[in-house]
Structure formats: structure tokens, C-alpha cells
Amino acid sequence: MKEIKVIVADDSALMRKLISDMLNSDENIEVIKTAYNGKDLINKIQVEKPDAITLDIEMPIMGGIETLKEMRRMNCLIPTIVISGVSHRNTTLTMDCLHYGAFDFIAKPSGGMASEIIDIKKQLIEKVKLAAYRNLNLYETKSVISKEEHKRIDNNVKIQAVVIGASTGGPKALYKVITKFPQNMGVPIFVVQHMPVGFTKAFAERLNDNSSIRVKEAEDNEIYENNVVYIAPGGYHMEIGSNGRISLNKEPPIWGVRPAVDKLFISASKVFGSHLVSAVLTGMGRDGANGTKIIKDNGGITLSESESTCVIYGMPKAAYETGKVDIVAPIDSIANEIIKITTDIRR
Known part of the structure; x- marks a missing residue:
């Protein structure tokens, strides 16, 4: 049956x-x-x-x-x-x-x-x-953590950028996060949400209409600016260049997806090093885990959404299991954690 x-x-x-x-x-x-x-x-x-x-x-x-x-x-x-x-x-x-x-x-x-x-x-x-x-409560995650966690963070580094990745359940999660960001964050924010071709523009527009901070679908070769959220277009990997520009490409999918969170995280880590904050939100699979590890190894600050609020505790779990996540927090706290890091450290 x-x-x-x-x-x-x-x-x-x-x-x-x-x-x-x-x-x-x-x-x-x-x-x-x-x-x-x-x-x-x-x-x-x-x-x-x-x-x-x-x-x-x-x-x-x-x-x-x-x-x-x-x-x-x-x-x-x-x-x-x-x-x-x-x-x-x-x-x-x-x-x-x-x-x-x-x-x-x-x-x-x-x-x-x-x-x-x-x-x-x-x-x-x-x-x-x-x-x-x-x-039906049949989805088993075999969780490794179910509560919030904060590691000691070096507070002497000026944050220059934020990167966020999400998949299943991500549109709602990102809405909760991005609509809480103030207009003047002082840094650019880059987002990969696994989404089909043709939908990311409407997603960016909806976020922009309901946020204080500006939100837009990223364009190839555009110069990124502070106080803007850039959403990776469906069907394109989004990478950050050392020349201050965004690069979009159709290189092969990673983990079966394009855009991939790992592509964004790894490229951003090369540019911003220890001056970078990352967050992995709800989603199936392990996209973003490798990027999280590399960001932390390069001195950045890493977050993941806690199991308690994830639609699917897959990507955040994989990121956490690398041992490189500084902060585990429920979705309603993620924005405040990012704001606190970018403002407190940018003294």
C-alpha cells in the first residue's frame, strides 16, 4: 500500500x-x-x-x-x-x-x-x-544539535560582506531575515536560493518591496555596493570577483544545483577572507558545507539555522557537522545575529 x-x-x-x-x-x-x-x-x-x-x-x-x-x-x-x-x-x-x-x-x-x-x-x-x-513526521534528520550555540568570536575584525545560502523552505526563511536588515547595513549581502530559472527576479522584487534595504537580482559584471542584497539568478552560479564585480556563469551544477551556495561562499572567501560572515539556512542536501569550512578556515564568521526552525534540516546540519560553525540560531534570530556581528565588529 x-x-x-x-x-x-x-x-x-x-x-x-x-x-x-x-x-x-x-x-x-x-x-x-x-x-x-x-x-x-x-x-x-x-x-x-x-x-x-x-x-x-x-x-x-x-x-x-x-x-x-x-x-x-x-x-x-x-x-x-x-x-x-x-x-x-x-x-x-x-x-x-x-x-x-x-x-x-x-x-x-x-x-x-x-x-x-x-x-x-x-x-x-x-x-x-x-x-x-x-x-507525516517520517522525515528523519538524525540531528547532531537541537539548541542554539555560540562560540567565542574575534571581535577585532571589520566585516566587509555577508553571504547567505538556502534551499527548501528558503524563500520564507530569507524573507524573515532580509526584511529585518536595516537600510544602512554598511556591507553588500550576497544570496543564493536554489530556485528555477525565471523566478528569482520576482523573488527579489517581493523582498525589495517589503524591506528597508535594497534587494535586486544580480547582474553579470555589475559593481557590487554596500547596503544592497544581491540574489543569484536561477540557472547561474554567482561568484564574487577581486575586481569588485559580480560574475555570473553557467559552469556545471554542484550538488545538482545552479546556482550553488558553495560557489558563492568559496569565491567570497577568496576576496574577503576574515572579513566575511556566512549563514546556511534551511534546505535539503549539503550545499554550503564546503564553503562554510573554507570561510572559517580563512578566518570568517559562520552561522547556521538551528534544526528547530528548519523546514528541512539538511544543509545547516551538513554545515554544522564540519565543526566550523560559530553560531547556531533559530531563523527569527539569524538577522539580529548578522546585524550584531557587522555593527559590533565594525567599530
Whole structure:
């Protein structure tokens, strides 16, 4: 008997079948129902009680955002994976869906290329499993630490930059961190969030609209400035050059992702050395662990999010296990820790 029960909601019969076939191909997942709009979905989840939902954004009668709002009103906390197109409207709506409680999202297939379908199928199955297993308390992290930790930090070094990495659960985590930064941080902040091509611009715009500090999607060869948060574009590694510029490239993925946190961390460490602060937030896998080690070995200050607030305690756990993390803190404290380090040390 398959352990994960899913309802697929999409106004396109073709997409309902495509998504259902992808999910049913996994030995642990069963699509028990489909829905043609949000209202139909709301009616069915009250009867069927699925472990996870896939949700199209634009549907007649009740779209994705309205559905998530209604689920929140009903206190119906079923983890939801949004299936989104890559138009500017859809990417903006996707960020709204994450704000209103969606667990994660994937980009809707844009064509019929076999490689694209295979990649999306892999992502879809992985994210539905992560969402459902977390909901069912089946995701085991075998944690090495569950409380805050602070090591003694050298407070005689002037911080010149901050680097942050995140993956699953990262958009919400980064929102909590970046919206707390003051307008005058005095340093540039570079961020890698694992996100598909076409979505990072809308993500940066949403952060910018709700933050005191300026937030933008990074551009190749642009000169970086203090008091700006630079978000790595989906599909590009972001590295920091010694010439004061940002470099974007399409070198092979690391850990299966591009942009990769390690690429950013390692390049920034070469430029800023001991004058750098890093933070690894929620996410699956170990991207950022090698970079954390290198930053600490070069004299920088390193943070990781504590297990208690992570959606997935994978990347922060891998970083912590290097033995090179100075501060472990819950997500609501990460911004204050970074602000304290950059202001106290920059006397």
C-alpha cells in the first residue's frame, strides 16, 4: 500500500493526467483524486484527507492564492506544492503562494523535451515526498544539535560582506531575515536560493518591496555596493570577483544545483577572507558545507539555522557537522545575529 496520498488540482485535463502519471510512477505515492479548480479541491480535501496537494496557480472560480487563503482560514494545513508557469505574472503569484503557506513550487513544463519532463518529474516527486514526509513526521534528520550555540568570536575584525545560502523552505526563511536588515547595513549581502530559472527576479522584487534595504537580482559584471542584497539568478552560479564585480556563469551544477551556495561562499572567501560572515539556512542536501569550512578556515564568521526552525534540516546540519560553525540560531534570530556581528565588529 502506498503511504503518500496526493490530490492534483489543475484546470487542464492534460496537466492533471501528466502530473498524476509522474506521481503514480513512484512506489510510495498515489494520486487519489484530481480537482479542476480550487473550489473542487476544497470540497475533496475535506473528504479524502490527502497527505499532500499539487496546486495550479491560475484556475477558474478559485485560483491558487484564493485556495491557499481558504485552506488557512479552515486551518487545513496540508502541505502544498505549487505548479507554476514562468511568465512574470505567474512568478509573482508564486511568491504570493509561498507567502500564503505553500510548501514549495516547481516550474510547469514549457515544452515537450524529454530531458525537461524527466527533470520536472524528479523534482515533483522529491518535493511531494519532502512535504508529505514532514507532514507525516517520517522525515528523519538524525540531528547532531537541537539548541542554539555560540562560540567565542574575534571581535577585532571589520566585516566587509555577508553571504547567505538556502534551499527548501528558503524563500520564507530569507524573507524573515532580509526584511529585518536595516537600510544602512554598511556591507553588500550576497544570496543564493536554489530556485528555477525565471523566478528569482520576482523573488527579489517581493523582498525589495517589503524591506528597508535594497534587494535586486544580480547582474553579470555589475559593481557590487554596500547596503544592497544581491540574489543569484536561477540557472547561474554567482561568484564574487577581486575586481569588485559580480560574475555570473553557467559552469556545471554542484550538488545538482545552479546556482550553488558553495560557489558563492568559496569565491567570497577568496576576496574577503576574515572579513566575511556566512549563514546556511534551511534546505535539503549539503550545499554550503564546503564553503562554510573554507570561510572559517580563512578566518570568517559562520552561522547556521538551528534544526528547530528548519523546514528541512539538511544543509545547516551538513554545515554544522564540519565543526566550523560559530553560531547556531533559530531563523527569527539569524538577522539580529548578522546585524550584531557587522555593527559590533565594525567599530
